[in-house]
Ligand SMILES: Nc1ncnc2c1ncn2[C@@H]1O[C@H](COP(=O)(O)OP(=O)(O)OP(=O)(O)O)[C@@H](O)[C@H]1O
């Protein structure tokens with residue numbers, strides 16, 4: 172039997188978030204990282220998530236990679252697809268959410284799709300088309316300071332319209348509250364007005380379940396991970412899945428862990444601040460790194476000294492004023508590239524040295540690390556916090572790895588994660 176659902180995620184922490192949601196919902200889920208010609212051994216899984224790193228790429232490249240992932244999934248016999256983006260709709264006026272969604276719609280010859288970033292479990296809700304993060308409008312929650320895609324507006328119909336060719340419509344909450352049939356009627360109204368990209372309100376789990384009941388019949392839906400928690404039940408309801416039978420076992424790795432934090436999001440900065448004082452930590456001197464005055468070897472040697480005795484943290488996370496000042500002196504892309512490359516090199520060198528437990532905070536950072544490790548397939552383990560599972564690489568070396576979205580987890584996330592493993 173081919174997997175029921177094929178997912179294309181625009182970053183790797185987002186992919187692990189979705190894979191965790193589908194697993195918690197009961198679907199046997201496998202995560203693949205990067206571009207592949209084909210997927211193997213997916214007969215025994217219900218869902219496959221392909222993690223790309225397309226969120227901040229030029230839109231032509233993001234579209235090309237997403238279409239390639241679609242074909243790879245289609246070649247496995249998958250007929251239903253989910254395009255996963257961030258629950259904070261991370262994107263710019265150029266893309267990439269609109270352009271990728273439109274390209275997938277064309278490839279699947281589907282006249283419309285839904286946009287459902289809501290993930291109430293992590294405080295993301297959509298009302299009247301406006302995205303809220305823990306009750307604050309998207310452009311007033313800290314996301315307005317994001318280093319790569321500052322979100323300066325919260326009305327998703329406007330945000331999406333700026334990056335799309337098709338017209339954008341809204342399915343409001345009063346319709347969602349009336350159930351699947353009302354949603355389907357509203358879709359027809361929007362289509363009669365040539366509105367093909369439909370943002371859908373959702374403020375709680377019950378709304379999401381109703382939306383999942385509609386989405387379970389669609390060839391393509393686009394969303395955050397919230398929908399992933401509800402889709403498994405809907406697939407059972409419509410007879411696409413017979414039962415939900417996933418059991419997520421923790422990874423078996425032992426030894427001390429390295430934490431690499433490249434996210435500057437508020438939650439990660441708090442987690443870095445709360446790093447237990449008995450464990451060592453190193454703040455990267457980003458300016459020295461970009462100028463070449465600080466080398467990776469020096470940092471690797473520091474970590475090699477610590478890891479035999481203790482868990483260790485290496486971070487570049489900084490407050491917005493510092494990020495802005497560095498970016499204006501050194502350039503946004505140059506700064507990000509130097510940090511991401513360093514994080515990747517650190518992970519590769521230390522895994523080669525025997526490290527078997529790794530936590531990475533930040534989507535772009537995690538993408539760079541996973542790419543540097545050459546890891547391709549992951550089994551999904553238990554959730555550490557909503558949206559962040561422990562995972563285990565399927566191919567050697569067996570590595571316990573957690574990829575934490577920047578804004579996820581409470582202040583003591585790192586300690587809680589490490590206490591879950593032997
Ligand atoms: N001190 C810093 N100054 C400037 N840029 C930084 C600094 N530290 C990290 N960065 C860059 O900021 C970006 C942070 O993005 P990343 O996706 O890793 O985190 P995030 O956006 O908080 O996480 P997520 O996408 O999971 O929400 C990376 O490209 C990283 O290299």
Ligand SMILES: O=C(O)[C@@H](O)C(=O)CO
Nearest residue numbers: 185188257258395534576
């Ligand atoms: O949806 C989210 O918030 C996360 O899965 C994510 O994509 C962060 O990069």
